[in-house]
Amino acid sequence: MKVSRLAEHIIGSEIIKLAAEVNEKVKAGENIYNLTIGDFNPKEFPIPSELKQLIVDAYFADQTNYPAADGMLELRQAVSGLLKQRGGLDYKTDEILIAGGARPVIYAIFRALVDANDTVIFAVPSWNNNHYSYLTSAQQVVIEARAENNFMPRAADIEPHISKATLVALCSPQNPTGTVFTKKGLEEICDLILEENKKRGPEQKPVYLMYDQIYWALTIGDVKHYDPVSLRPEMKNYTVYVDGISKSLAATGVRVGWSMGPKFLIDKMKSILTHVGAWAPKAEQMATAAYLTQLDKYDAFLVVQKQKINERLSGFHTGFQKLKSEGHQVDSITPQAAIYLTVRFSLHGKKKADGETLTTTKDITKYLLDEAKLAIVPFYAFGASENSDWYRLSVGTCSIKDVEGIISNLRDALQKLS
Numbered sequence: 304m305k306v307s308r309l310a311e312h313i314i315g316s317e318i319i320k321l322a323a324e325v326n327e328k329v330k331a332g333e334n335i336y337n338l339t340i341g342d343f344n345p346k347e348f349p350i351p352s353e354l355k356q357l358i359v360d361a362y363f364a365d366q367t368n369y370p371a372a373d374g375m376l377e378l379r380q381a382v383s384g385l386l387k388q389r390g391g392l393d394y395k396t397d398e399i400l401i402a403g404g405a406r407p408v409i410y411a412i413f414r415a416l417v418d419a420n421d422t423v424i425f426a427v428p429s430w431n432n433n434h435y436s437y438l439t440s441a442q443q444v445v446i447e448a449r450a451e452n453n454f455m456p457r458a459a460d461i462e463p464h465i466s467k468a469t470l471v472a473l474c475s476p477q478n479p480t481g482t483v484f485t486k487k488g489l490e491e492i493c494d495l496i497l498e499e500n501k502k503r504g505p506e507q508k509p510v511y512l513m514y515d516q517i518y519w520a521l522t523i524g525d526v527k528h529y530d531p532v533s534l535r536p537e538m539k540n541y542t543v544y545v546d547g548i549s550k551s552l553a554a555t556g557v558r559v560g561w562s563m564g565p566k567f568l569i570d571k572m573k574s575i576l577t578h579v580g581a582w583a584p585k586a587e588q589m590a591t592a593a594y595l596t597q598l599d600k601y602d603a604f605l606v607v608q609k610q611k612i613n614e615r616l617s618g619f620h621t622g623f624q625k626l627k628s629e630g631h632q633v634d635s636i637t638p639q640a641a642i643y644l645t646v647r648f649s650l651h652g653k654k655k656a657d658g659e660t661l662t663t664t665k666d667i668t669k670y671l672l673d674e675a676k677l678a679i680v681p682f683y684a685f686g687a688s689e690n691s692d693w694y695r696l697s698v699g700t701c702s703i704k705d706v707e708g709i710i711s712n713l714r715d716a717l718q719k720l721s
Contacts, residue, residue: 309437309438312437313434313437313438314433314434314437316684317680317681317683317684318339318340318680318684321339321668321678321680321684322337322339322340322678324672324678325337325339325672325678328672333676334676335672335676335677335678336676336677336678336701336705336708336709336712337678337700338677338678338679338696338697338698338700338701338709339678339679339680339697340697340699340700341430341478341479341642341643341697341699342555342697342699342700343553343555343642343699343700344699344700344701344702345553347611347699347700347701347702348553348608348611348699349553350552350553350554350557351552351594351600351601351604353594353597353600354552354554354557354590354591354594357589357590357591357593357594358557358586358587358590360590361585361586361587361589361590362586364589366585366586366589367585367586368585369582369585370401370582370583370584370585370588372573372576372577372582373397373399373400373401373569373573374399374400374401374402374561374582374583374588375401375585375588375589375592376396377588377589377592377593378401378559378588378589378591378592378595379396379399379401379561380396380592381591381592381593381595381596382394382399382401382561382563382595383395383396383399384595384596384598385595385598385601386563388598389520389598389601390519390530390533391533392530392532392533392563394563395566397566397569398563398564398565398566398569399561399562399563399569400561400562400563400569400572400573400576401559401560401561401582401583401588402560402561402562402576402581402582402583403558403559403560403581403582403583403584404547404549404555404558404559404560404583405515405517405545405546405547405549405560406560407560407576407579407581408545408547408560408561408562408572409431409435409513409515409545410435410438410575410579410581411562411572411575411576411579411581412470412513412543412545412562412572413435413436413438413439413441413470413513414439414572414575415568415571415572415575416469416470416508416511416543416568417436417439417441417469417470418439418469419439419440419441420440420441420442421439421441421442421469421470421508422441422442422443422444422464422467422468422469422470423436423439423441423442423443423444423468423469423470423471423472424444424446424461424464424465424468424470424471424472425443425444425445425446425456425471425472425473426445426446426447426448426454426455426456426460426473427445427446427447427448427682427685427686427687428448428454428479428480428682428685428686428687428691428693428695429472429474429477429478429479429685429686430474430478430479430515430685432472432686433445433686435472441469441470444464444468445686446460446461447687447688448460450636450645450647450693452488453480453482453483453636453639453645454477454480454482454636454645454693455475455477455480455482455483455484455485455488456473456492457488457491457492458488458491458492458494458495461492461495462495465495465496465499465510466499466502468499468510469508469510469511470510470511470512470513471492471496471510471511471512471513472513472515473492473512473513473514473515474514474515474516474517474545475489475514475515475516475519475528475529476516476518476519476521476522476528476639476640476641477641478515478517478518478641478643478685478695479643479645479680479682479685479695480636480643480645480695481616481636481638481639481640481641481642481643481644481645481695482636482639482640482645483522483526483527483528483529483639483640484529485529486527486529486534489529489530489531489534490534490535492512492531493512493531493534493535493538494535496510496512496538496541497535497537497538497541500541509540509541510541511541511542511543511568512531512538512541512542512543513543513545514530514531514542514543514544514545515544515545516528516530516544516545516546517545517546517547517549517550517560518550518551518640518641518642519546519551519640520550520551520605521550521551521605521608521609521612521640521641521642522609522639522640523609523612523613523616523638523639523640524613526639526640528640530544539565540565541565542564543562543563543564543565543568543569543572544562544563544564545560545562546560546561546562546563547559547560547561548560548591550641550642551605551608552604552608553608553699557587557591558583558584558587559583559587559588559591560583611703612642612698612699613638614703615698615701615703615706616638616642616643616644616698617638618703618706618707619635619644619646619696619698619706619709619710620635620637620638620644622706622707622709622710622713623635623644623646623710625710626710626713626714626717629714631714631717632648632649632650632653632717633646633647633648633649633713633717634646634647634649635647642697642698642699643695643696643697643698644695644696644698645693645694645695645696646679646693646694646695646696647692647693647694648667648671648692648694649692650667650670650692650720651663651664651667651690651692653720653721654720654721655670655719655720656719661720663689663690664681664683664689664690664691664692665681665689667681667692668681668694670716671713671716674712674715674716674719675709675712675713675715675716676712677709677712677713679694679695679696679697680694680695680697681693681694682694682695
C-alpha cells in the first residue's frame with residue numbers, strides 16, 4: 304500500500320519505542336521505575352483543586368460548543384494578565400492565540416514561517432525540533448550543545464549559520480536538560496538575530512525566534528528565567544512564544560496552551576489551526592480563564608508544586624553525586640528548572656557479569672532497564688549523537704520514596720560491572 308512521501312519517511316518517537324519495552328516488562332510482572340515521560344502522575348502531582356472544580360462547573364454550565372478560533376476572549380484576557388503581572392510581558396488579547404496544548408502552537412509556528420528548504424537552526428538535545436522541521440521540509444542546521452554550557456546553545460554556535468536562517472528554535476527552561484539560558488547567553492543570541500535582521504532588505508523574510516518557555520514557572524531556588532522580549536524589547540517583532548498550563552499546573556491532559564507574538568503572525572497561525580481544528584476544549588478554556596484571574600491561588604499552588612519537584616530533583620542529584628564519589632562512572636548536572644535531571648552513565652566498554660560488553664548507548668540503556676529496573680531516555684532520542692552517554696531523568700511520575708530505591712538499584716547494578 305502506498306502512502307505520501309511524508310508519511311513513508313516520518314520517524315516515530317524513540318521515547319515511545321522505549322515505553323513499549325517498559326510496558327512489556329511491566330506486563331511480565333516486573334517492578335519498573337519508569338522515568339521516561341515528561342508527564343505527571345496525578346496521584347503525586349494533581350492539578351489545582353480549584354481548577355478541577357471549575358472544569359466540572361463549566362461542563363455543567365453547558366460550555367461544550369465550539370470555542371472562538373483564537374481562543375475564548377476571557378482566557379486571552381486572563382493570559383494577558385498573567386504574562387504582565389508574573390512575566391513582565393505586555394501582550395494584548397489579539398496578540399495571543401489559544402490552542403490544544405503546546406504542540407499545535409509549535410506546528411502552527413513552523414507552518415506560518417517556514418517554507419520548503421528554509422533553514423531552521425536548533426540545538427540538540429532538544430524536543431521535537433527535528434520532527435517539526437521534517438514536517439515542513441526545512442533544511443536543518445543542528446548544533447550539538449555541550450555539557451560545559453549546561454547543554455544550552457551559544458550565539459557563537461548559531462552565528463556561522465544565521466545569514467541563511469528563517470527560524471531559530473530555542474527552549475528555556477530546556478527539555479530534556481532542565482537547564483536555562485543565562486542572561487548574557489540569551490542577550491547575545493538576541494543581538495545576533497537583531498543584527499542579522501538589520502542587514503536584510505524589506506523583501507527578505509526576517510529571522511524569527513521561536514521561544515518555548517512552557518516550563519518558565521518551574522525554576523528552582525535562585526534560578527531566574529529570562530526571555531527575549533524582556534531583555535531586548537526590539538525582539539518583539541521577531542519573537543513568537545510557546546506557553547501554557549501543561550507543566551506549571553501539571554495539566555498535561557487538560558490541553559490548554561497558547562502562543563503570543565506579532566499580531567500579523569498570530570492571525571496566520573489562527574488561520575492554520577482553524578483548518579486543523581486544534582482548539583482547546585471550551586470548558587477547559589473557561590475554567591482556566593477563571594483560575595488564572597486568581598493569581599494568589601496560582602502563586603500558592605506553584606510554591607507547593609516547585610517544592611515537590613525540587614525535592615525529587617535534588618534527591619536524585621544528591622544520589623548521583625554520592626554514586627560518583629563512590630567511584631562509579633556516573634554524573635549529573637545541578638537541576639535548574641522544569642521536571643528533568645540531566646544524568647550521565649559513562650559505561651561504554653564496561654563488562655556485564657556474563658562477560659558481555661556494553662558497546663553502545665542502547666546497550667547501556669537496556670542494562671539499566673534490566674538490572675536497575677530504571678527506564679530513562681538517552682539524549683540521542685532528542686537528536687544528540689547516538690554515542691552520547693547523557694540521559695534525561697523525569698521526576699513527574701515518581702514518588703519521593705522512589706528516589707532512595709532507584710539509587711540503591713543503580714548502586715547494585717553498577718557494582719556488577721567490571
